Amino acid sequence: MANRLARSTSPYLQQHADNPVHWYEWGEEAFAEARRRDVPLLISVGYAACHWCHVMAHESFEDDATAAVMNRHFVTVKVDREERPDVDAVYMEATQAMTGRGGWPMTVFATPDGQPFYCGTYYPPRPAHGMPSFGQVLEAIADAWGSRRSEVTDTAVGIRQALAARPPVAPDTGPVTPDLTRAALAALEQTFDATRGGFGGAPKFPPSMVLEWLLRHSARTAAARVRDLTEDPSLTTGTPARDHDHALAMAERTLEAMARGGMYDQLGGGFARYSVDADWVVPHFEKMLYDNALLLRVYAHWWRQTSSPPAARVTTATAAFLLRELRTPEGGFASSLDADSLDEHGQPAEGAFYAWTPAQLTEVLGDDDGAWAADLLRVTPAGTFEHGSSVLQLRTDPEDDDRWESVRERLLAARERRHRPGRDDKVVAGWNGLAIAALAEAGALLDRPEWVDAARDAARLLLDVHLVTGSDPVRLRRTSRDGAVGTAPGVLEDYVHVADGLLTLTQVTGETSWAGHAQALLDSVLARFGDGTGGLYDTAEDETDSVLSAIRRPRDVGDGPAPAGQSAAAGALLTSAALTGSSPHRTAAEAALAEPAAVGARIPRAAGWALAVAEALLDGPREVAVVGPADDGRTHALLAEARRSAAPGAVVVHGEPGADPGPVALLADRPLVDGAPAAYVCRGFVCERPTTEPATLRAQLRA
Numbered sequence: 001m002a003n004r005l006a007r008s009t010s011p012y013l014q015q016h017a018d019n020p021v022h023w024y025e026w027g028e029e030a031f032a033e034a035r036r037r038d039v040p041l042l043i044s045v046g047y048a049a050c051h052w053c054h055v056m057a058h059e060s061f062e063d064d065a066t067a068a069v070m071n072r073h074f075v076t077v078k079v080d081r082e083e084r085p086d087v088d089a090v091y092m093e094a095t096q097a098m099t100g101r102g103g104w105p106m107t108v109f110a111t112p113d114g115q116p117f118y119c120g121t122y123y124p125p126r127p128a129h130g131m132p133s134f135g136q137v138l139e140a141i142a143d144a145w146g147s148r149r150s151e152v153t154d155t156a157v158g159i160r161q162a163l164a165a166r167p168p169v170a171p172d173t174g175p176v177t178p179d180l181t182r183a184a185l186a187a188l189e190q191t192f193d194a195t196r197g198g199f200g201g202a203p204k205f206p207p208s209m210v211l212e213w214l215l216r217h218s219a220r221t222a223a224a225r226v227r228d229l230t231e232d233p234s235l236t237t238g239t240p241a242r243d244h245d246h247a248l249a250m251a252e253r254t255l256e257a258m259a260r261g262g263m264y265d266q267l268g269g270g271f272a273r274y275s276v277d278a279d280w281v282v283p284h285f286e287k288m289l290y291d292n293a294l295l296l297r298v299y300a301h302w303w304r305q306t307s308s309p310p311a312a313r314v315t316t317a318t319a320a321f322l323l324r325e326l327r328t329p330e331g332g333f334a335s336s337l338d339a340d341s342l343d344e345h346g347q348p349a350e351g352a353f354y355a356w357t358p359a360q361l362t363e364v365l366g367d368d369d370g371a372w373a374a375d376l377l378r379v380t381p382a383g384t385f386e387h388g389s390s391v392l393q394l395r396t397d398p399e400d401d402d403r404w405e406s407v408r409e410r411l412l413a414a415r416e417r418r419h420r421p422g423r424d425d426k427v428v429a430g431w432n433g434l435a436i437a438a439l440a441e442a443g444a445l446l447d448r449p450e451w452v453d454a455a456r457d458a459a460r461l462l463l464d465v466h467l468v469t470g471s472d473p474v475r476l477r478r479t480s481r482d483g484a485v486g487t488a489p490g491v492l493e494d495y496v497h498v499a500d501g502l503l504t505l506t507q508v509t510g511e512t513s514w515a516g517h518a519q520a521l522l523d524s525v526l527a528r529f530g531d532g533t534g535g536l537y538d539t540a541e542d543e544t545d546s547v548l549s550a551i552r553r554p555r556d557v558g559d560g561p562a563p564a565g566q567s568a569a570a571g572a573l574l575t576s577a578a579l580t581g582s583s584p585h586r587t588a589a590e591a592a593l594a595e596p597a598a599v600g601a602r603i604p605r606a607a608g609w610a611l612a613v614a615e616a617l618l619d620g621p622r623e624v625a626v627v628g629p630a631d632d633g634r635t636h637a638l639l640a641e642a643r644r645s646a647a648p649g650a651v652v653v654h655g656e657p658g659a660d661p662g663p664v665a666l667l668a669d670r671p672l673v674d675g676a677p678a679a680y681v682c683r684g685f686v687c688e689r690p691t692t693e694p695a696t697l698r699a700q701l702r703a
Contacts, residue, residue, distance in 0.1 A: 004029075009479065009486045010080040011424045012048040016057065020067035023078045026087055031547065034075040034112035040145050040152075041114065042074035042138075045091060045106040047082050048424035049273075049286035049336035051350050052122050053105045059125040060134045066125070069135060073142035074109075081106075082335055082428060083479050083488050086539050089554040094159055095119035109141050114547035115156035163552045173594040176614045178224075180597060181217055184604040184611055185247060188214075191605065192250050196279050197257030199605055203284070205274040206258055208294035209559050209608030211251050213600075215301050216615035216648035218248035223619075223647065223702055248305075255302050258295075259314045262384070262391030265354065266377065267412045269317030270325070271295050273339075281384055282391055285351045285421070286339040289326055290562040292318055293333075293434035300442040305646040315442055319451050322435060325423075330465075330483045331457030332427035333435045342419035353421050355389035356411075364414040365407060373407050426481045429466045430494040432458050434562065436501030440508040444643055452508055459505055462498055463517060466490070473524035475543075489543040491554075492529050492536055492565030495521045500572040503579060510630070510654040512662035515579055519663055522576055525569055526588055531555070534591025536566045557596040563609035567596045571613040571649070578623045578651040581665035593617065616649020620683040622701060624652045627670040628677020634692070635677040641694040642679060645701040 004024050006017040016023055024030035026043075034041050044061075046053035060066045070076050081088035081104065088106070094116040096102040102121065109118040118141055123134035132140075144152055188210070191199040198204045258264060261280025263272050270292050272283030296318045303311035326334045343352040356379050362370030373379070376398055379390040398404035436455040443451030465485050468475040476490030476498065502518035505511065528540040538554040539545070548554065557566050573589035576582060597614045600607030624642045628635030635654070642652040653666055661667035670680050676692040681700045688700050 005078060009426065009481045009484065010083050011422075011426060011481070012046065012053075012080040012082070013078050015048065016061060016078050019057070019061045020064050020071075021061050021076050022067075022071045023076050026077055026079050026084055030075050030077045031112060031114065037075065038112070040074055040117075040141065041077055041108075041110040041112060042070060043077045043079060043087075043091065043108040043110060045079040045081050045088050045108070046104045047080055047336070048422065049288065049338050050104045051284065051286070051339040052103075054338075054340055054348070056105050056122050056134075060123070063125070066135060066138075069138045069142075073138065073145075075112075082424070083426065083486065085478075085491055085493075086545060086548055086554050089538060089556060090548045090551050091116060091119065093163060093552065095121070097159065097162060107137075111153065111156050113550070115551065116159055117152050117156040160551050173598045175590075176593060176597050176617055178618060180601045181611060181614055181618070183601045184213075185217065187602065188250070188604040189246070193278065194253070197254040198278075198280070199254075202278040203274050203276050204278060204280060205561075206263070206271055206291060206295055207254065207605065207608065208291070208298050209563055209612065210605055211254060211608075212294075212298045212301065213604070213608045213611040213615065214247045214251035215298065215305055215646070216612050216619075218245075218251070219305060219646035220615050220619045220648050221247070251302070252306070252308070255299065255314075256310055259299075259310050260393060260395050262393050264314065265321070266392040266394045267408055267415060268321055268325070269314075269319075270321035271318070281393065283351075284339060285354055287321075287325075287337040288561065289322075289333050289335050289428070289431045290434055292322060292326075293431065293438045294562065296322065296442055297434075297438040300438070300445050301646070304445055304644055312446065315446060316448075319439060319442055319448070322439065323451070323454055327454065328425055328427060330427070330461050330480075331454075332461045332480070333432050333458060334423050334425040335428050335431065336424045338421040338423070341421040344418075349386075351385060351389075351391070353415065353418050355385045355391055357383070357389050361411070364410055369403070369407055369410075372403070373411070376404070376407075426479045426486070427461065427466075428494075429462055429476055429478055429490055430497040431562070432462055433494070433497030433499070433501035436462075437497075437504040440501070440504045444508040452505075455501070455505060456509070459502060459514065466494075466498075473527050474520045475524065475540075476521065489540065492525065492538045493562065493568060495525050495529075496565060496569040496572045497562075499525075500568065500575065503572065503575045506579065506664065507651060507653045510656070512655075512664045512667070515576070516663045518572070519576055519580060519582070519585075522569075522573055522585060526584070529569075534588070535595055536569055536592055538565050557599060557610075558603075558606040559609055564596055564607070566592050567607065567610040567613055570596070571609070571616065574613060574616055574621065574649065575651055578621055579653060579666050580663050589613075590617065613649070619648045619650075621649035621651055622647045623666055623682040624650060624697075624701070625666045625670050625680040626652070626654045626677065627657055627667070627672060627680070628654075630654070630656065632677055637694045638677055638679045638692075638697060641697050642701065645698075647701055650701070 005013040079087050091108045092102045098119045107120045108116050110116045127133050263275045263280050263283040270287050273286045274284050276282050299311050299315045339350050340348050341353040343349040358374045361373050378393040384390040436458050439451040440455040465480045466477045477485045478488040478490045478494050479486040499518040499521040502514040506515040529536045557564050570589045570593035573585045577586035596607050596610035600611040626638045655667035657672050673690050673692050678690040678692050679697045680690045681688040
């Protein structure tokens with residue numbers, strides 16, 4: 001029997017195409033073979049940038065003796081969790097239920113019909129650290145299947161029943177109120193690391209969604225305080241002044257700490273997956289598209305709100321990283337860069353591409369600049385990482401900017417001569433949607449039209465390649481590679497992140513056709529993903545895998561590495577309603593937000609995106625239509641003022657005088673004012689008087 005992964009469109013699966021293991025892809029062929037042979041499934045789930053996935057592959061899957069045991073007793077299935085998040089979600093829930101923890105690589109043993117009965121993560125080749133060897137696990141499972149089959153099947157039934165019986169995450173929900181976000185802020189404060197930034201201890205993941213919420217909360221409560229005092233100057237109660245001050249302080253402390261530590265690439269820009277320590281010094285070196293898209297957007301918003309120089313620096317460098325290292329020839333964005341690469345001895349090692357010793361700095365820069373750089377970047381003889389090497393940090397700003405730029409460019413050029421980490425170049429629809437939104441918005445804020453152009457290119461790729469032609473309602477495929485679409489159906493996050501990216505493009509470019517495509521995607525979500533009570537499943541009712549549906553249809557309202565699909569749906573629906581005037585979208589947004597926002601009130605770190613959408617809902621969101629010739633400086637001045645507003649979730653769109661607004665009803669019936677470009681501001685179904693003055697517009701957006 002042959003390994004079947006060579007024909008896969010997943011780079012992660014192709015990495016295992018030469019294993020002696022007789023791998024199958026997820027699908028009926030594997031299940032049929034397991035039924036025919038009457039053996040269990042061994043389902044191994046991982047992804048291309050996962051360090052421990054590579055370790056287990058080298059130790060076990062490339063070993064002929066281990067592979068022989070796997071092939072003899074099991075039908076083996078390899079799953080790319082990024083390509084099949086639905087498979088990953090169901091089996092991860094089972095793994096966490098059985099073991100109390102989860103992670104990747106994930107190893108699941110299941111009956112021929114996919115029912116899990118034993119789950120784990122990484123297993124070493126020999127017993128170590130209290131863990132059995134992988135070989136011991138294989139033999140024990142094979143023995144149980146052969147001699148105690150009834151116990152195995154009873155366990156599988158018990159797991160399925162336990163998962164099916166799980167109650168809602170937040171059973172008591174109600175309308176979103178300011179008290180809810182205030183309670184969330186109080187809960188978050190208890191975990192804030194005031195010394196180092198971030199929340200909780202090691203490891204520290206970049207809390208991009210929580211930071212987005214904190215910036216929005218600060219902006220909304222500051223504006224509310226201004227309104228309170230305007231209405232009653234003697235007011236001493238009402239919106240607490242400390243809400244917006246402390247929310248902004250927590251966000252800024254964390255944003256700066258991340259940007260100065262080793263998790264941020266001080267030479268090339270972009271962020272690694274997380275910091276293994278509490279001080280943001282040593283990262284887990286994989287770089288993910290979704291992390292960098294989310295962080296690009298929140299750093300751009302930090303700059304918008306405070307004009308912080310570090311915010312502008314990180315925004316610019318992160319956008320440059322996306323375009324330089326993740327952009328594909330077709331115009332999309334690749335999924336990730338690996339944590340591992342070959343070191344100077346030709347051996348695979350985590351972080352080898354990024355770490356430096358003092359001697360290596362001197363070799364590239366010479367004695368004087370090498371010593372100066374070592375001091376600036378915290379490169380020590382003892383090292384901060386492994387084998388005497390250090391991860392670069394920039395804890396203080398250099399006194400000589402020109403010298404630093406020269407040093408940075410020379411080190412970056414020298415690093416390019418090292419063995420580069422592998423790149424997973426599949427295009428994931430939802431993650432590209434995040435990148436489109438981030439690049440378009442950052443490009444508009446910092447006047448970088450090439451970023452907006454890159455966002456357009458990625459959007460065209462998604463519409464041309466990932467949309468299923470002729471389907472009604474619209475259907476989306478999750479992945480493509482080299483311009484060829486994969487077979488995995490889009491999940492909720494794909495539909496709503498792509499919709500949000502297209503809605504952002506509408507606002508930035510004034511090209512209203514993007515909004516029509518977004519509206520079609522969101523209508524498909526409401527028609528095919530609903531749970532009947534306002535919530536949303538992660539898979540469409542007509543594209544939920546039959547094996548998984550027999551266990552549990554995936555549905556997660558808590559944020560993972562990227563925003564939860566239901567929270568992101570609420571945000572996209574809210575924006576769509578503001579642009580198009582769709583009352584059903586507004587109603588659906590409020591219904592979808594209820595449960596994840598309730599989670600956020602208790603566990604804000606698990607629902608940052610829901611809380612960010614809640615701030616937009618509480619603020620309106622504000623709707624701004626700017627009408628005027630695109631080549632008129634007065635139009636540009638009004639647009640720049642509107643875009644610099646930190647009002648949570650504000651929708652800003654430009655239209656030419658007399659042009660067909662298409663689906664963007666916000667632009668309908670908006671004439672010039674006395675022949676001059678004008679801005680129309682609405683909030684809470686009430687509109688201000690149109691203005692031609694940027695200063696008046698600024699006041700309207702701050703009130």
